Amino acid sequence: QSALTQPASVSGSPGQSIAISCTGTSSDVGGYNYVSWYQQHPGEAPKLMIYEVNNRPSGVSNRFSGSKSGNTASLTISGLQAEDEADYYCSSYTSSSTRVFGTGTKVTVL
């Protein structure tokens, strides 16, 4: 149950687009379309942003989108805004019926 691999940090200027990668194995990310993404601001609980690779829950901005290719999933944030500055985590269902989270990515808006 190794954590999924994410870049430690990603940054961008307001209005730009950024992408966060999440790399796993064929036993998790690559084997199922059950990849989720979470946003966490300091001192707060995580918030679901994307589920099933590319579905947005009601209320989440369409600036957030997800995709997957092989064992790597990605979260793209378009039109970057100051309030997007937060930590982001991917998560996947696994072949053992467990879940695994990514290592986390700190997004900085320059």
Added chain:
Amino acid sequence: QVQLVESGGGVVQPGRSLRLSCAASGFTFSTYGMHWVRQAPGKGLEWVAVISYDGSDKYYADSVRGRITISRDNSKNTLYLQMNSLRPEDTAVYYCAKDLPGIPAIDYWGQGTLVTVSS
């Protein structure tokens, strides 16, 4: 609206036990899978355990298997986490969370309860 309220955290000595509770409201608790996820201070999220809607299936992270037990009481809309043989590395905020209906994805989280394992 969905509410998940954790309780039972605190300071405990290494080797001792602790039981966390999570009171659920705003949804039909007995029809959803439920999780515990933890986050050590300044660290990332770590999935701990999941229990099916009726309690018949339980799965654990390798790091806690054998020391931690997840359970639920659907008559009380409450989720539990029994933690035994606690270690300093178990120090974390413990979040209670629920799955989406029919989809293995967590959608709602509680605000968490802090467990500190220290002598």
